[in-house]
Amino acid sequence: MKLWQLGEGGLLAELERRGLVEGIENDAAELAGGLVVTQDALVEGVHFRLDWLSWRDLGWRAAAVNLSDLAASGATPQALIVTLGAPPHIQLGNVLELYEGLAETQVPVRGGDTTRAERLMLSVTALGHSSRVPGRSGARPGQRLVVTGPLGAAGAAFRRQGYVRPPLRLDEGRELAMHAHAMLDISDGLAVDAGHIAARSSVRCVIDLERVPIAAAADLADVGFGEDFELLAAVDRETSFTEIGRCEQGEGVELRLHGEPYRLGGWDHFSA
Amino acid sequence: MKLWQLGEGGLLAELERRGLVEGIENDAAELAGGLVVTQDALVEGVHFRLDWLSWRDLGWRAAAVNLSDLAASGATPQALIVTLGAPPHIQLGNVLELYEGLAETQVPVRGGDTTRAERLMLSVTALGHSSRVPGRSGARPGQRLVVTGPLGAAGAAFRRQGYVRPPLRLDEGRELAMHAHAMLDISDGLAVDAGHIAARSSVRCVIDLERVPIAAAADLADVGFGEDFELLAAVDRETSFTEIGRCEQGEGVELRLHGEPYRLGGWDHFSA
Numbered sequence: 212m213k214l215w216q217l218g219e220g221g222l223l224a225e226l227e228r229r230g231l232v233e234g235i236e237n238d239a240a241e242l243a244g245g246l247v248v249t250q251d252a253l254v255e256g257v258h259f260r261l262d263w264l265s266w267r268d269l270g271w272r273a274a275a276v277n278l279s280d281l282a283a284s285g286a287t288p289q290a291l292i293v294t295l296g297a298p299p300h301i302q303l304g305n306v307l308e309l310y311e312g313l314a315e316t317q318v319p320v321r322g323g324d325t326t327r328a329e330r331l332m333l334s335v336t337a338l339g340h341s342s343r344v345p346g347r348s349g350a351r352p353g354q355r356l357v358v359t360g361p362l363g364a365a366g367a368a369f370r371r372q373g374y375v376r377p378p379l380r381l382d383e384g385r386e387l388a389m390h391a392h393a394m395l396d397i398s399d400g401l402a403v404d405a406g407h408i409a410a411r412s413s414v415r416c417v418i419d420l421e422r423v424p425i426a427a428a429a430d431l432a433d434v435g436f437g438e439d440f441e442l443l444a445a446v447d448r449e450t451s452f453t454e455i456g457r458c459e460q461g462e463g464v465e466l467r468l469h470g471e472p473y474r475l476g477g478w479d480h481f482s483a
Numbered sequence: 484m485k486l487w488q489l490g491e492g493g494l495l496a497e498l499e500r501r502g503l504v505e506g507i508e509n510d511a512a513e514l515a516g517g518l519v520v521t522q523d524a525l526v527e528g529v530h531f532r533l534d535w536l537s538w539r540d541l542g543w544r545a546a547a548v549n550l551s552d553l554a555a556s557g558a559t560p561q562a563l564i565v566t567l568g569a570p571p572h573i574q575l576g577n578v579l580e581l582y583e584g585l586a587e588t589q590v591p592v593r594g595g596d597t598t599r600a601e602r603l604m605l606s607v608t609a610l611g612h613s614s615r616v617p618g619r620s621g622a623r624p625g626q627r628l629v630v631t632g633p634l635g636a637a638g639a640a641f642r643r644q645g646y647v648r649p650p651l652r653l654d655e656g657r658e659l660a661m662h663a664h665a666m667l668d669i670s671d672g673l674a675v676d677a678g679h680i681a682a683r684s685s686v687r688c689v690i691d692l693e694r695v696p697i698a699a700a701a702d703l704a705d706v707g708f709g710e711d712f713e714l715l716a717a718v719d720r721e722t723s724f725t726e727i728g729r730c731e732q733g734e735g736v737e738l739r740l741h742g743e744p745y746r747l748g749g750w751d752h753f754s755a
Contacts, residue, residue: 214578215571219597222578231582232565232592240594242562242610244516248593250564250608254600257568290514292522293504294606296529299487306486306494310503320504321520322512325491328526334566334606336522338514 270312285388296328363429366436415461435475542584557660568600635701638708687733
């Protein structure tokens with residue numbers, strides 16, 4: 212079997228089933244002492260195109276997608292470790308801009324590696340501490356699903372051949388992590404990510420799309436694109452965040468628009 | 484200026500000078516609570532060729548090069564975080580073998596990411612704890628330089644179009660870290676790596692090549708290749724490890740063979 216037949220989620224599940232990795236389906240690894248660690252790679256031509264964003268925005272993005280996983284873990288970031296793979300003909304000035312974009316997140320780069328590569332590649336590890344990591348498996352029927360901000364901006368930008376800077380929802384993450392029963396960041400699209408909570412918590416996530424806040428210049432289809440990096444949480448009480456649905460008995464995700472079933476796309480790196 | 488003109492060390496120094504990264508010249512980042520973190524990437528065509536080693540050996544290698552940095556920090560490993568970038572046509576069986584090779588190091592993979600990439604790429608973060616990290620800046624004139632094992636096996640294997648498994652010198656690293664004034668792993672070649680200690684400690688490293696243990700099937704030139712992943716340490720006392728030279732007043736590295744100056748090569752990823 213080839214990777215594109217299995218898909219990204221299938222590969223991770225197979226590795227976990229065989230005991231070769233532990234807890235890789237969570238946004239971040241939780242180690243002793245409340246240490247939370249996450250690692251994401253950005254590969255040119257797969258995750259970004261250099262003609263669609265500035266080097267500075269690329270640096271911000273590489274940090275932000277990892278800090279978003281820390282936010283989903285309720286963590287306070289402590290450091291970034293950055294590996295840059297770059298072709299030798301790249302200009303130093305561009306690389307400096309990239310690291311300036313990383314630095315804009317205010318989380319210090321405390322180590323890493325640089326190496327030659329045919330295509331630009333950034334692998335970032337973010338480390339932080341959390342006193343309570345909600346995880347994905349604690350959602351129960353009757354709980355509310357809330358989201359920390361508008362969705363669709365990334366999809367709308369992509370349609371216009373561009374990117375928006377992912378938001379940092381660290382404060383929101385810490386606030387929700389104090390009581391949320393499940394939480395993750397919306398990176399693969401609302402339907403796919405709600406599906407992760409549904410699968411790990413053995414619940415059915417029902418989402419009323421008319422309640423989902425839509426970003427300016429975006430439309431509903433853009434919500435399926437992902438990469439908005441807002442947090443989705445299952446909570447058992449009223450919060451200051453927008454309620455977009457609820458957990459019910461059952462399985463899978465049900466998207467409704469004014470009560471009617473509705474289908475949104477999603478994203479898989481190996482099959483896309 | 485382009486990256487190949489600046490070289491890998493030059494890029495890291497420039498980033499550090501501008502305050503965009505901290506302590507990146509060390510093998511590993513030392514964070515609060517004795518936490519030590521290191522990250523290294525292996526890129527197909529740059530760091531390995533798939534026709535020269537098995538998938539299992541590749542997995543071992545990706546873990547070992549990072550655990551070697553932990554060893555140089557005197558750390559006990561706690562977890563690996565692994566990002567795999569792979570073309571979609573790769574067979575699942577090969578990827579499983581790769582993760583089995585990682586698992587052979589006995590350090591659990593606790594998280595990570597998988598993504599599509601044109602060429603196989605592995606970025607591994609290793610985390611551990613150390614009660615004393617020697618660093619690179621504490622060597623002083625009069626101290627001895629010791630090495631934890633024979634050099635040249637990697638260079639000899641490369642000449643025969645192959646690789647050897649890097650050793651894990653974790654026990655040796657912890658033993659030396661209790662008192663060593665500087666320590667690193669030999670990844671870029673003896674001359675280059677001794678040069679890191681010389682530069683950061685403001686000493687001259689004098690090495691008597693006839694005292695350097697040479698691996699079976701290797702010759703002296705292979706010692707310049709690097710990738711042997713033995714530890715090089717500056718100590719102020721007799722140890723059970725092989726003494727190959729000493730620190731003197733001055734700067735740079737002086738390689739001698741039976742008292743005569745001798746030149747060995749080294750490795751730079753951007754200019755190579």
